Amino acid sequence: ESRFPSEQSSFRQVGEKQLPNPVLCMAWSPKRDLIALANTTGELLLHRLASFQRVWSLPPSECTGKEITALAWRPDGKILAFSLGDTKQVVLCGVEKAEILHVFPMQHPVTCMHWMEVTEENSALSSFYNSEDESKLFLPKLPTLPKSEEKSDEIMNLLGEVRLNVLVLGGDAGFVELYAYGMYKIATLTGVSGTCRSLSLSSDLKSLSVITEVRSADNNPEICYIQLDTGLLSDCLSEVTRMARKFTHISTLLQYLHLSLTCMCEAWEDILMQMDLRLTKFVQEKNTNTQVQDEFLELLLWGQSSPELQALLMNQLTVKGLKKLGQSIESSYSSIQKLVISHLQSGSEALLYHLSEVKGMCLWKQKFEPLGLDSAAIEGAITAVGSFSLKANELLQVIDKSMKNFKAFFRWLYVAMLRMCEEHVPPELNKMTQKDIAFVADFLSEHFSENEELFDRKGKYFNVERVGQYLKDEDEDLVSPPNTKGNQWLKFLQESTHLKESPLLFPSFPQKSLHFVKRMMESVIEQCLQKPAVSFVCCLPSSFPRVTGVCVNVICFLRYRWNDKKAKMHYVLFCMPEVSPSKLYLLRKGTDPNRPNYIYSCLDARFYDDEMLTVVLQGSEEENRRRVLAQLPLASALSCETEFNWQTHLRLDQQSGAIPCQELVLGNQWRELESMKAQFVAVNGIRKVACVLSANLRHIRVFEMDVEDEDDEGADSQNASADQDGLDASMTSQGPGEESVEAEDEGGEQKGAVFQKTEEHLESEEALELS
Missing domain, CATH: 2.130.10.10 (YVTN repeat-like/Quinoprotein amine dehydrogenase)
Structure with missing residues (x-):
């Protein structure tokens, strides 16, 4: 009892x-x-x-x-x-x-x-634990994410102990x-x-x-x-540990790149769309049939503007608003540029390094073949990371070009608006060479043309600001892909039958956004991560x-x-x-x-x-x-x-x-x-x-x-x-x-x-x- x-x-x-x-x-x-x-x-x-x-x-x-x-x-x-x-x-x-x-x-x-x-120990595993940080000899330390990002201090904790x-x-x-x-x-x-x-x-x-x-x-x-x-x-404890550690590094780096791109999207401000929206409103309200770029070119060449353009500049944009817009664009572009260079490119390099080491593992068939590593899947992952790096580099070029264009354009427009107000123009701003005029004219011709299809999709006719399209998480193609006309390298590749389809060259996807290429890379690497899993049948x-x-x-x-x-x-x-x-x-x-x-x-x-x-x-x-x-x-x-x-x-x-x-x-x-x-x-x-x-x-x-x-x-x-x-x-x-x-x-x-x-x-x- x-x-x-x-x-x-x-x-x-x-x-x-x-x-x-x-x-x-x-x-x-x-x-x-x-x-x-x-x-x-x-x-x-x-x-x-x-x-x-x-x-x-x-x-x-x-x-x-x-x-x-x-x-x-x-x-x-x-x-x-x-x-x-x-x-x-x-x-x-x-x-x-x-x-x-x-x-x-x-x-x-x-x-x-x-x-x-x-808790099992062996000599091979101990040597791996001691040399696990060898990647630090070849790769720069990944910079900490901006403090505004909540997970900035915690992301690397996923790796934990060796x-x-x-x-x-x-x-x-x-x-x-x-x-x-x-x-x-x-x-x-x-x-x-x-x-x-x-x-x-x-x-x-x-x-x-x-x-x-x-x-x-x-x-x-x-x-x-x-x-x-x-x-x-x-x-295969030693091999499993090496392989798992590499793939954990890869998963952590994917998370790091995702957070870096999130920070870039936060750095891009909606104020950058003001020029596009105001130009669209200007087109819809003006009575004349002249093109917007023609009106701006007339102001550039002859210093004369229509009443509608003058009202747009003086009433809607204003001198103060133009100055603020110029500062916002420069600040936003600089922040995005720094994130691409310090975070995206560094993370992509580390990702390529670890994937290349996994590729080397799968070639050592005696050790790693029983664990199911798929060399084709790993090769595809390396190619996807390469494409992402190319797209990040393309964004850098677009930012650099946009900063130069906007700086010259805003400097000229600021002087033109001061003259409309009959205010004093500082001498250092009043000097504009023929080369500067040609530069602004090219910018107006390329960026200020109306696009009826764009209005149906975005609610605006213009795409003056070109960086934001790379950061939109959408499946649609870029509204204004980069102009590759005159690029000698691309011309050489297109004319070369041997290099055109070479696996040694990463595809660039010129029509796609950075978000699209990143999602494609994550999908390929996720498939790569699934491949090595061993299957056991219970008895x-x-x-x-x-x-x-x-x-x-x-x-x-x-x-x-x-x-x-x-x-x-x-x-x-x-x-x-x-x-x-x-x-x-x-x-x-x-x-x-x-x-x-x-x-x-x-x-x-x-x-x-x-x-x-x-x-x-x-x-x-x-x-x-x-x-x-x-x-x-x-x-x-x-x-x-x-x-x-x-x-x-x-x-x-x-x-x-x-x-x-x-x-x-x-x-x-x-x-x-x-x-x-x-x-x-x-x-x-x-x-x-x-x-x-x-x-x-x-x-x-x-x-x-x-x-x-x-x-x-x-x-x-x-x-x-x-x-x-x-x-x-x-x-x-x-x-x-x-x-x-x-x-x-x-x-x-x-x-x-x-x-x-x-x-x-x-x-x-x-x-x-x-x-």
Whole structure:
């Protein structure tokens, strides 16, 4: 009969808060005293341990989504990943400023995620870590984006540390994908059935364990445990790390170029369109049939203007307005010019450098061919980046030419308007040579001609300002493409049959805008990034028994730890309330597919550290089902020598009585959770904290777990009573050929769990009985 001691130990409560919205996911940071919460409104919250104080909140947005389904921290604690079910996206968020740094789409909604760091070391990988920054020897440091851009300080945080880390995503229809550094897809899985409930990749990359929920014909859930051999990634760890790092650099540079172009668009001002709009209005209101450029040429050559032109200049444009327009154009063009030179060109050079290195990798077929690098796709990406660089250079030429033209034009027009006002003209402005007159005449002839087609599309006849068309995010061709007449190089290329279609020359797309070429480049590189992903087909080992007909509740899943012989092991914790409501089952399986694995359950349970399990327990009806937070020591259970001989032809519930048990004493390591229907728990053993969430997902309490007894009132009397009336537990031994374990993964990372109450089925090799 299950019962609890009458007294409790001293877990010191350090915070309590009523939340306005139910919480769906929560996860502690692996490095700092921070916990991330996601609620039903799609809001992401970050709280600090002290008084459970809110650090920031990230509200849902139209460009992302409102249904957060899973959370995961990057191992360094600087990036938080969360998945959105309604828009099928995964978002990487900067922790410092709550900024969305990267978003990528998924084929299926993500139901669980796990972000781990590779701990396996070899000499080749160590040399790569040491030489990873060799690109700095050849490439200039990318300048920081203007401070007006929100993400300027955070964009490079996407790269993070050099050591490889992998974000594993699972979803519906057995969908599982692996992303190096949380950005670059290195593997996809096929053959997994059901919806992924939980997953874990071993830190040595040798195996991936997945728990899925499969619905039977009568819609009853069945829980399946699957272990996949990912030995290819482990065997090619050095190559995978090099390739992933390069592609992460490439993805980051694409983001950098996108933000640079955004800054350029912000630098371009709408005031630059005033000349075009006023000239259009002038044409529509004037009574004469003369062309606008003819009227300006008459003013240039003879110093005479029609009443309509004089009214346009003096009443609408004004001397003061002309001066302001000239200053705006010069300032705007200078800002855009600097961004193109310092950001676009530098980013394009770095992109070409890294893509060229990836091309070199794919030519080393012995090393990189098994990983699926596509040389044709990489070549296409290099060509696309080259075209983008050419278009950026073309924009520079247009800016340079426009600045010279406008400077000469505004200087002449300013003097002409002063004369119309009969005001004094400064001597330094009054000198205009024949060459200057010819220059302005050419400018008027080229830019001041009416275009009826342009009026239909843009609402104006003129396109005096030529830079803005390059920055418009539209699929239409340039209104006024650059005049290439007389260009000797282009003439030479057109007349050369051998060079005309040469793959050594980048196509220039003279009719397209900079935005169009950038989108084309992003599309080609995105295809290039998808190509190398390895595909794994899952196979259940024939020796691993399958559980059917048993209701299983999975509580927490797949912590990997070292055993005595330094072999990595996976663990899963679960319970079977219909078979043994007072037992916790712990399943262990080696990360090497030739070894075995583990599992756990009750109301909720989490590994606290190497030797302790944190559990939320519920009392019997006689005890009014009161909730208790307890620490369960695992040392004696994991060292149990009695072995259970699994009969593979029988179901687990048919032989559960034969599973041997081990007596455990909790002593004073528990505390009643008064006035709270506790249901879930998240822990961080490194920080010695636990966060308990109520069944209605609104009530949270935070505890410091390792507190001296004298800190709380009445601790001595509690301990004395607890020694007599302790909470006992029992646990079965390990299966044949399996070994005990000692340590868990570094950082005590707890994966965010999506809290659902479902019936599940699973296999077990060891059990722990609460008595």
